[in-house]
Amino acid sequence: MKTSIVAGLTLSALLGSAFALAAPQSGPDPKMNYFVTSKGLGKGGNLGGIEGADRHCQALATAAGFGSKTWRAYLSTQARAGKPAINARDRIGKGPWYNYRGEVIARDLGHLHGDTLDLARLGNNITKLTNLTEKGEVVPGLNDGLNPRSREYAYMLEQTVSNRHETLTGSQPDGRAYPAGKDYTCNNWTSDEHGTSDNLRENKGANVQVGMSDRNGGGNGSWNSAHGTVGCSQQDLARTHGIGMYYCFASN
Numbered sequence: 460m461k462t463s464i465v466a467g468l469t470l471s472a473l474l475g476s477a478f479a480l481a482a483p484q485s486g487p488d489p490k491m492n493y494f495v496t497s498k499g500l501g502k503g504g505n506l507g508g509i510e511g512a513d514r515h516c517q518a519l520a521t522a523a524g525f526g527s528k529t530w531r532a533y534l535s536t537q538a539r540a541g542k543p544a545i546n547a548r549d550r551i552g553k554g555p556w557y558n559y560r561g562e563v564i565a566r567d568l569g570h571l572h573g574d575t576l577d578l579a580r581l582g583n584n585i586t587k588l589t590n591l592t593e594k595g596e597v598v599p600g601l602n603d604g605l606n607p608r609s610r611e612y613a614y615m616l617e618q619t620v621s622n623r624h625e626t627l628t629g630s631q632p633d634g635r636a637y638p639a640g641k642d643y644t645c646n647n648w649t650s651d652e653h654g655t656s657d658n659l660r661e662n663k664g665a666n667v668q669v670g671m672s673d674r675n676g677g678g679n680g681s682w683n684s685a686h687g688t689v690g691c692s693q694q695d696l697a698r699t700h701g702i703g704m705y706y707c708f709a710s711n
Contacts (some may be wrong), residue, residue: 499703504645600673654690
């Protein structure tokens with residue numbers, strides 16, 4: 460009888476420890492200055508320009524209790540009508556950056572983008588389990604929520620476990636803008652124009668360069684520059700497993 464009581468107490472202690480480890484963090488770490496948006500704006504690649512994208516970052520951060528910081532979308536723009544290009548990497552401060560749990564994502568811009576061979580080999584700390592939203596959520600990635608309808612936007616809104624790892628950046632791997640010409644930014648974040656598969660295969664018409672929040676999937680699996688899309692409409696983004704989410708960094 461005594462052995463059973465001891466065994467029961469030991470099991471209870473072990474279960475308690477397991478549940479404690481599995482329990483979600485009660486709130487964001489005070490150092491948080493980086494997140495993936497928990498939702499898009501619902502207009503495909505039309506974010507209201509880069510300024511509208513910034514406002515969305517700021518609103519989500521404010522709701523999470525971090526409105527005192529200045530938040531910027533990790534997005535590039537291409538040179539248009541006399542306006543120079545903007546590089547995503549030039550908008551986000553100098554680092555270091557921390558996620559919801561206070562884990563270091565990258566020490567600085569060089570570490571974030573792998574600016575040298577040694578830094579590229581080292582890699583930043585962006586993974587599926589560290590690339591969290593402002594709510595501390597893991598973004599469903601490749602092979603999550605598999606269903607024939609998982610490329611439909613309406614279904615993705617209903618089934619929040621479905622893959623949505625494509626993250627808008629409009630950027631090259633080094634965090635800089637693409638040259639003027641072919642569209643990589645949904646006309647600098649103002650277009651929700653519908654496209655076709657040719658847009659993805661040959662970058663014809665409306666398009667946007669995306670990264671993979673889980674670093675897994677089509678193209679090279681890059682966190683910030685994996686491949687283009689079939690267009691800029693909300694449904695076009697869904698066809699390749701995106702809902703219009705993007706990265707936000709506190710620039711101060």
